[in-house]
Amino acid sequence: MDVEHQRGEGPATNDRCSICHENFQLPCQANCSHWFCANCIIQVWQYSSSLKPCKCPLCRRPINLLVPTGVDNNDDYEQDRLIVADIQRYNRLFGDQSNASITQRILDRRFLLRILFRDSVNLNTLVIRARVFITVSSS
Secondary structure, eight states: OOHHHHTTSSSOTTOOOTTTOSSOSSEEEETTSOEEEHHHHHHHHHHSOTTSOOBOTTTOOBOOOEEEOOGGGOSOHHHHHHHHHHHHHHHHHHSSOTTSOHHHHHHHTHHHHHHHHHTTTSHHHHHHHHHHHHHHHHO
16 A cells, blocks of 8 residues: 555545546545546536436445545646536535535535526426425425
């Protein structure tokens, strides 16, 4: 085991992302202790149901916390900043950071708002979707 991995600062040097099978780009550790490229795990979440946390591709446990490392060590700072913003949004939605303001929670759930307004023509659908939105927002 290499020294960096023993100190807990990141994945072992010879490890690779289990999603893209490449060297880690902005390593991110999930609450199950598995490591992924931050962009890879965010894409897994975005391409699955965005309404619930994604499951770890290795152990299938729900991921409710993502911790990026090495943000300062990468040359592509702007891209990393955007990915870290996605990780923060993910952690607000599914982690223990539920103390986010109501405004922030609504902004994080823009996709639900879009669906609510699109279906506002049908009153029955609107009432059902409003209930779902309120339930998700209050959790």
